[in-house]
Amino acid sequence: MKQQNTDFLVIGSGLAGLTFALKAAEIGQVTILTKAQIQESNTSWAQGGIAAAVGESDSWKLHEEDTLIAGAGLCDPEAVRMLVQRAPAAIEWLEQQGTRFDLSASNALDLGREGGHSRHRIVHHADKTGWEVERAVSESVRKNPAIQVYENCFVTDLLISDGQCVGASAKISDLGSAQFTAKATMLATGGCGKVYSNTTNPRVATGDGIALAHNAGATISNMEFQQFHPTTLKHSQLAGFLITEAMRGAGATLRNHEGRRFMYDYDPRLELAPRDVVARSIEREIQKLKTWCVYLDATHLESEQLKHEFPTIYQRLKEIGLEIDRQWIPVVPAQHYSCGGVNTDLVGQTSIPRLYASGEVTCTGVHGANRLASNSLLEAIVFSFAAAEAISAESSNLPNTPEFKAPHCIPESEAIHIRHALQAQMSTHAGIFRTNAGLATLKEFIDSTLINYDEPPSAPFSAYSAESRNLLIVAQYIADGAIARNVNVGLHFNADLA
Ligand SMILES: Cc1cc2nc3c(=O)[nH]c(=O)nc-3n(C[C@H](O)[C@H](O)[C@H](O)COP(=O)(O)OP(=O)(O)OC[C@H]3O[C@@H](n4cnc5c(N)ncnc54)[C@H](O)[C@@H]3O)c2cc1C
The missing domain is CATH 3.50.50.60 (FAD/NAD(P)-binding domain)
Known part of the structure; x- marks a missing residue:
């Protein structure tokens, strides 16, 4: 090694x-x-x-x-x-x-x-x-x-000795297992969007750092505050693609299926209200009209301005047949930031x-x-x-390096099934609107799945499988935090507390 x-x-x-x-x-x-x-x-x-x-x-x-x-x-x-x-x-x-x-x-x-x-x-x-x-x-x-x-x-564990972090163990493709020691370790593993079905985050955002820190005994908090971006593309070819808030900043407006600028019903700051307010308003409007999205209307902005200020969005949407200077953009909220x-x-x-x-x-x-x-x-x-x-x-005098511990993995085929089930449960019960009953169902699912995950003998290492277990730990923090948060504040909204 x-x-x-x-x-x-x-x-x-x-x-x-x-x-x-x-x-x-x-x-x-x-x-x-x-x-x-x-x-x-x-x-x-x-x-x-x-x-x-x-x-x-x-x-x-x-x-x-x-x-x-x-x-x-x-x-x-x-x-x-x-x-x-x-x-x-x-x-x-x-x-x-x-x-x-x-x-x-x-x-x-x-x-x-x-x-x-x-x-x-x-x-x-x-x-x-x-x-x-x-x-x-x-x-x-x-x-x-x-x-x-x-x-x-892929980092699989933090090395803890005498209560201190002395480095990390990892699996390197082509090289296999490795242990790195250091006088200070910086955890910079990013977000956890993949715990939901619909997210703006790329595939690496599986909350590994939360799980690594949890396994090492670090304190973690506020995970119930998951930010949902109000405007991500609702389209089979480019689901979750972000339509930046800057477009609303430039004057794009939100419209419902009937073409009405519905933010007038929800907040005097209209489209530029904070994200949680806009995301909740969109969800309510979708539920009220029983539609599958709302629309972002940038058609009154100059084509040249759109091409200049939003070249990536303009081009990507054009590639799937949406001309944003002439057509409204179908949008829904999606998990965006932890x-x-x-x-x-x-x-x-x-x-x-x-x-x-x-x-x-x-x-x-x-x-x-x-x-x-x-x-x-x-x-x-x-x-x-x-x-x-x-x-x-930080001093260079490190305590002894702990023995290498192989990460526990289940076969990838099972991990795929579990990850999809988790994402569906999280989206239903820990999204923009939560309820006591929904959170209890979610908690039971997560706890029982984690026990099953750790029971069978370990399969060969798979990053996908390790990430899926990490997502379960992340979900546990979100569910526990949401259950414990007994007042609606910021991004946490439980309909039973309203
Ligand atoms: C679509 C989108 C638009 C956004 N727009 C904005 C914006 O306009 N302004 C703004 O301020 N923020 C924005 N954000 C949020 C912002 O991008 C992120 O919060 C920020 O980039 C996080 O940086 P980071 O370095 O913490 O994590 P990341 O940039 O996610 O980097 C994490 C790194 O950790 C690695 N990693 C993870 N797990 C492991 C592991 N087990 N082993 C080894 N490596 C691992 C990953 O591969 C990655 O390299 C946006 C996010 C998204 C998804």
């Missing part, structure tokens, strides 16, 4: 992991483990952009106020202040890495506006900001001689010594009960910076 020691170990190659790696490489050797290709991540799919108070009429105080309002009273004010105050420096750093943001005619950053923001403050690269950011940062990582990257390397996760402090430290976390896998306190749009890429950078400063204090 391969054994390797490094100064700093990073699990995940989205913006959180890569940012941390580049900063940590200034003080030591860094090894990145990532389960697919380096760029396969939620980061690469981000469309809208990154929030930062860099406009003339804006200030970090206004950004802070908007973030706290979206979080519905459950944000950690200290974490929010740190996030918004450090946002301009984060943008500057990304530019230094070679990220190309769109500029206005006067050569200043061109700022978009999204729901819940009181100002134009979204720094962007057309409608593929995440792709551009990941490109720039991964290029910097590739060029850095202090950073080694293992792709197709506001809860592994608890960390202001420097990304988890409840386990030497284990840090950053990005969507965490609960830093900045999102509270609901994330303000475009605050998550920002969170990944700001908290990875802070963690990279903190790790210099």
